[in-house]
Amino acid sequence: MNSPRLSKFLLKVLACRRNRTYLGDVEEIYSLKAEKQGADSACRWYRREIIRSLPMFILESIRWRIIMLKQYFKTALRHFRRDKGYSLLNMAGLAIGLACCALLTLWVRDEVGWDRFHENSSLIYRLVSNSPAQPAPLGPHLKAVFPEIAEAVRFYNSYPLSVKYGEKTFSEGRFVLADPSVFDVFTIPFIAGNRDSALAEPNTVVLTEAAAAKYFGGENPVGRVLSVENLFDVRVTGIVRNPPKNSDIQFNILGEFRILGHFLKDYETHWGNHQYTTYVRLAVGADAASVIPKIAHVVKDRVPETPALLTMKPLSRIHLFEDGAIKYVAIFTLAAMFILAIAACNFINLTTARSGRRAKEIAVRKVAGAVRPQLINQFLSESVLLSLGAFLIAMTAVALSFPAFNAITGKSFSLSDLLKPGIFLFLLGGAAAVGILSGAYPAFLLSSFHPAGLLKSGSSGTSPSTGGAPFRKTLVIIQFALATVFLAFTLLIHKQIVFIRDYDLGIQKENILILQAKEPILKSREAFIGDLTRRPGIVNAAFVSSLPSSVNNVADGMEWEGMASGHKPAWLFVATDSRYLDTLGLTLVEGRNFPGNMTVNEVPYFIVNQKAAKEMNLEKTVGARFSLWRWNGTVIGVVKDFHSRPLRERIQPLVMFVFPRVYGQILVKIHPEQGNTPDIVARIKDVWDKYVPETPFAYEFLDTVNGRNYGAEQKMGREFQYFSFLGIFISCLGLIGLAAYIAERKRKEIGIRKVLGATLSDILKQINKEFFWPILISNLIAWPAAYWAMKMWLRGFAFHTNVSLSIFFISAVSALAIAFLTVSVQSFRAARESPARSLKSE
């Protein structure tokens, strides 16, 4: 007669098989009862026995687990203490890896979360035609006509304005104008003032906390009045939090949109002037895909020459996909995974290498009655303990490195970002996984060997120390393949940055100062330029509507004689004067410059670039009748193509003409060889103060401004270099450990070789040989992978450098060199030891 199967099984699990006596007793009583009272009653008794014993057994098993765990940890700690150097090396490698991974994860999360913190983020779209700049009437029109569009907000980024409060005057670079609906579209928390009425009245502004502190110090700014350009006053109606750094909506002063009326007339009805970044918030439930076709023709219907149809791009995708951050997000994500993989390989490798030495210990444990699960648990708890130690070190390191990391990346991370459950648990999980993985290999392999073999030889034929060698070599190969890809990418990114920095834009961008073209200067242009150029060190100066290499004004509606019908050109334009070509060192391919007389306001002459000339497709471009807006004139020159937009983009057609009403800046070419730069800048300030005494003198260099176009990329390139350095460093830590291990294992062999007459270099060769092939193979694996990845990555740039052989060559040679240096330090020490000592030791 058998007792109920399920209950029996349950009881076995409960009693952990340890308590066989107990099981036997229960069985015996059961069969007695079954005989006397029948099977049913016996079964009931059996079940009751289980249920009532349950709590006791659970408590008992927990007690045992704790006792065992204590024991495992005690043994683990003893091993750490015995091999302090190795344990620290191993932990340091993993800690650095985890710390890098944490920082990279934070960085990637921050980039991916760009502008996603707005409550309505998924409903916000940016209007885009061929550029984000839209005509002013578009936003209000869309909101009025389409019920799907709940709100629209226009932004106008003014050029730096001088803003005055009391005695304090600042040149305010981030003076942004926006519709009051800005607070309904974006999430901008108020500290003081009322959100609903903040920008409701004309000439009102809200300040960020930082700006409020700058202008008012401790005073309460709400209700106070600032004077702008000495032209008009604005009243402060609120204080808002500083915009987060991972947002495109950046400002110090946010002004009511109609302030624009002080600078520009009729903007509200002018559909042809594309200047205002416009965002819409869709109504809940509206489908963007169905809205886009409806709005596509809105601008084109009014201004038929508009080249591109209107569309919208979701806010959450703009930074990543429109601005190209995804390139770096992808590469940084990969970097995070690579570094973690390198660190994990390293950790596993060192752990397994070391555990091979413990064959005898395991054998003795087995002889003394340890069963396999206990040995497995022992190894697992040791490696998990190590990896958790590494995790703690890593978290501390990350927290300490935040100031430096923020300085490099321009972000603002704090401890609270690190402690967010997502990231924290991810890293903790990663550390634990590495610990378990690295413990698992020796745990399962070593515990399976027969103690007799292990004891006899210490490392018998199939023993762990040689049996694990192919496994460890594979890990070294993987590790170094990843490190080589890192090296190659670092070189490539550096090459790309240098390529872009040194790329010939077609203009001489050095030694050019930018001044703002203020009203008083515009009124006396000829006199101002004359005054400037009379002073030593100042070569030339020109008025421009936008800076070279970031021209963002697009004109449409130009016509020329012989233009193909149906051709609707939309070209970049620069309004400037006759000194432009000389100031920037541009060369005319054909024709002549604008006439030198600066007093005229408009001349019916146009100069186009080669790209535009090609689009015009005339036999003779110079002399062609050309009309734009209300001017009917002639093309008088063709200028050699230059990069009028950031290098991410290709050269576009461009037209230049004289039109002082839209001048925004003055480019001043200085000659630093005629006196040092500060002196020359002081001379320029003299002239400035003469014409615009009420506005503080402010200037920038053109290269600095241009550099900002590529600044983000340079920064990311630099960050990548740091991380790749750390990745390679971790790989080296692994090599040091492995080399030390090999040298130690071969201590006696080396001693015997020396007795038999081997020289130092023979022995160095012997040890280095163990690493030569793995590293060579890892290079062969890394090359095609790196080549493919580089090609993919470079595809994101319009102008890019090439993947050259030298990149592979340099990275291969440096990987080998680094590896051999690391290994040789260890093997040198082993090889120098006197054989008398090494052979004597046991």
Place this chain on the structure above:
Amino acid sequence: MEMLSKLEELVLISVLKLGKDAYGTSIYNHIIGLTGWEVTVSNVYFPLERLMRKGFLLAVQGKPTPQRGGMAKRYYRITKSGLAVLRKNRALNLAAWRGVAELIKRDEV
């Protein structure tokens, strides 16, 4: 001095009384017959383990029988210190109960 719980005391006494026949099932049946309590086998098993750890009992492995699902019996023997602790417990119990019989005969509190 080592204090025994009531169950431990009962188990130890049972082992003493059962002599050579003291093993799990017999102890369990003995305690149920003595007290009429609904004890579980584990209620007997854990005190046995504890008493062994404390050195009051010794275990001797017996033969497996088919009724036991092929698992061996484990016979228990009381040790010298086990006898000593029983003596002390008995003395304590007697001392504690002295005169109580008179007191609990009365009905009023």
